[in-house]
Amino acid sequence: MLELLYSSAAKACLENYWRDESFREFYLGGKAKWKKLPNESELLAMTVAGMNYPPSQYQLHLQFIHGPLLPFHYALFLEGGHFHYKRFFPYSFLLASLKALEDDNRDFRHCHPDYDIDFIIDEMEKFYGISYDTHWHAMISQTKQMQETYAPWVEKDLEYRIVGNQAFDAQTGFHHPEITVKSLQTSDVKRIQSYGRPYDTDEKPSGGYYNFPAENPKELQDWTE
Incomplete structure (x- = not known):
């Protein structure tokens, strides 16, 4: 297995x-x-x-x-x-x-x-x-x-540089106090994640996740049909 x-x-x-x-x-x-x-x-x-x-x-x-x-x-x-x-x-x-x-x-x-x-x-x-x-x-x-x-x-690929918990423009060094590390992570995830596309109207991944265990795999339904 x-x-x-x-x-x-x-x-x-x-x-x-x-x-x-x-x-x-x-x-x-x-x-x-x-x-x-x-x-x-x-x-x-x-x-x-x-x-x-x-x-x-x-x-x-x-x-x-x-x-x-x-x-x-x-x-x-x-x-x-x-x-x-x-x-x-x-x-x-x-x-x-x-x-x-x-x-x-x-x-x-x-x-x-x-x-x-x-x-x-x-x-x-x-x-x-x-x-x-x-x-x-x-x-x-x-x-x-x-x-x-x-x-x-390389530097030109990056928009921001993170120092501690502070965000700075990677090219100019300008400090962006309104930008948090968490918000950058959330934005980056939406840019690069490959699952759930196309996104729905709320810009959230489409599709679903089956989180219920099954003793017998044959019990699982085929959602592609």
């Missing part, structure tokens, strides 16, 4: 973004000129993939974040605001752990769903030599390298 989730995300990324020449030129131009498209496994080196525990939505889901990060999110990452230690579990750690459990005959029925996550992390290292710390630190280093290699942002 985990490999299927990653494969689905990677295929969507390759088909909808990597095959777009303008995307490749802007996000991956300059330092990285690709003569051919990467395959799914090669894409992992440019991606932060993993899961949060506990999940931040109604279900466990795979996060698939292709680099480079936007400037705001990379600044948040450097401050420890993304991929939190012992909450974000890298795809590589999850895959290695599941493969080890699949190949082992050890009876894990004694494991209770309410066990502390530290217990499970310690068990994986104790019995299988799979270190969460090793995988997590490798992901953090990869994210920094990914940003250094692919970040395309």
Whole structure:
């Protein structure tokens, strides 16, 4: 299931973004000129993939974040605001752990769903030599390298510069006390988000989100019909 989730995300990324020449030129131009498209496994080196525990939505889901990060999110990452230690579990750690459990005959029925996550992390290292710390630190280093290699942002692309919680014109340095960081984030989200288009009359994303769990996936209705 985990490999299927990653494969689905990677295929969507390759088909909808990597095959777009303008995307490749802007996000991956300059330092990285690709003569051919990467395959799914090669894409992992440019991606932060993993899961949060506990999940931040109604279900466990795979996060698939292709680099480079936007400037705001990379600044948040450097401050420890993304991929939190012992909450974000890298795809590589999850895959290695599941493969080890699949190949082992050890009876894990004694494991209770309410066990502390530290217990499970310690068990994986104790019995299988799979270190969460090793995988997590490798992901953090990869994210920094990914940003250094692919970040395309230049001053002329940015309208404002944020210093602390204050907004300044990126070109003139003029202070805009009426603009808040939150308002800029809200505006940027509407500009760049790809889901929910076309927007409705209130400039809100169209479509919907199914937030009710189903014991049997066949119970879900197909809204495309």
